[in-house]
Amino acid sequence: MLHNTNSLTTFLSKLSVLNYKYRLLENDKEQFNIFKVLHKETDEVRLHSRFISVLLSPESTHNKKETFLKLFLEQLSIENFDTTNVKVYPTESQKSEFKEIDILIINRVSKQAIIIENKIWAGDSNHYHRGQLEGYYDLIHLSENIPKENIYVLYLTLDGHYPTVESLGKFGSLDNMNGKTIDYEHEIQTWLTLCLQECISHPFLRESIIQYINLIKQMSNDFTNMEERLEIINLISSSSENMSSAKLLVENFKHVKWHTVWDFWYELSIELEKEGYIVNLKPSKEDVTCTTHFEVYKKSYEASNDYGLRLSLNGKIQLFIWNGTGDDWLYWGIYPQGLQLDKLLTIESLGCFNKNETEYWKYFDLCSQENIFFPDFSYKGTFNLIDRNYRKMMITEKIVHEINSYVGTILNE
Incomplete structure (x- = not known):
């Protein structure tokens, strides 16, 4: 037992030195992030939903028209969605949500819609008579006269967790709402990386997306770079004692x-x-x-x-x-x-x-x-x-x- 304790102490000491080394290197990097300056980093409505919706909207001043939206649909394997005549809420000029839906992508001509419920920290806002996602799905179906098979529901979180049973209501599962869970670390970050490739010659837009990706990495606790990860692996595998520790x-x-x-x-x-x-x-x-x-x-x-x-x-x-x-x-x-x-x-x-x-x-x-x-x-x-x-x-x-x-x-x- 004493041998195990000593080995663990030695292993943790080496790991601490490695951590100290990379934190020093990290301190030398530029830390300024405009998103963190303007808003709390977990602000679902005023930061995340608005920035994502502006990128998705063909009407936004990024002048990329439908490019970012098409990349988003491809990343999420949503096929046959007509990107012409699309409206995305909230907009650059009207920053409020559409009937409390965090992000709504809607084509009122072809009768298609995508509901994105964005959850950073908040729980589902259910009511006694209906669940949150259940209510949004029925709202778009009834008020916009869009067939249920043409409505998609995306539940966006930090870790990809599932919505509550109460939120799903009578539908019981996301599958019954043409839905799926997505998260910032994977689907959103991958989509943003693809968007970067489309704005090489647009420095303001490019740097904005880079800063937003960095914010997502921080929120997702994805701080370590590949070199640091490899050093940790090498440290663990360098001896049987370290492996055991x-x-x-x-x-x-x-x-x-x-x-x-x-x-x-x-x-x-x-x-x-x-x-x-x-x-x-x-x-x-x-x-x-x-x-x-x-x-x-x-x-x-x-x-x-x-x-x-x-x-x-x-x-x-x-x-x-x-x-x-x-x-x-x-x-x-x-x-x-x-x-x-x-x-x-x-x-x-x-x-x-x-x-x-x-x-x-x-x-x-x-x-x-x-x-x-x-x-x-x-x-x-x-x-x-x-x-x-x-x-x-x-x-x-x-x-x-x-x-x-x-x-x-x-x-x-």
């Missing part, structure tokens, strides 16, 4: 992740109790095993994969802290039924809460490098929680502090 890390990292997530929720509940909150359903460690995936925390309503904590304070405020297993990072909120009507106006006046029919909620005000997304430890904010000191800092100085600040504002109104 790498295998040990791979086999045990799932346990590291599980314990990190469990410790986070448990330590958070303890800190909240110190502040006077009553934490409902706080578990003992015996209640949770690796296979239950925090069942003790799960929401009570049907078909939910979300988990988190429910809180109350002085019998006046009902709160929750939640992390979905789909594509929502850590967020918190307040149940309206726990507040008087005048307090609801106070929440809205804070200018930071979103709302649906049953709750007010917001993501924690963490910087983009610190966002917590438990399903994926490749994100820095999640990975760093393995460090108990970092985890304590995030809980006490960020999360609990933010909740206390807003709750204090509400109670003092």
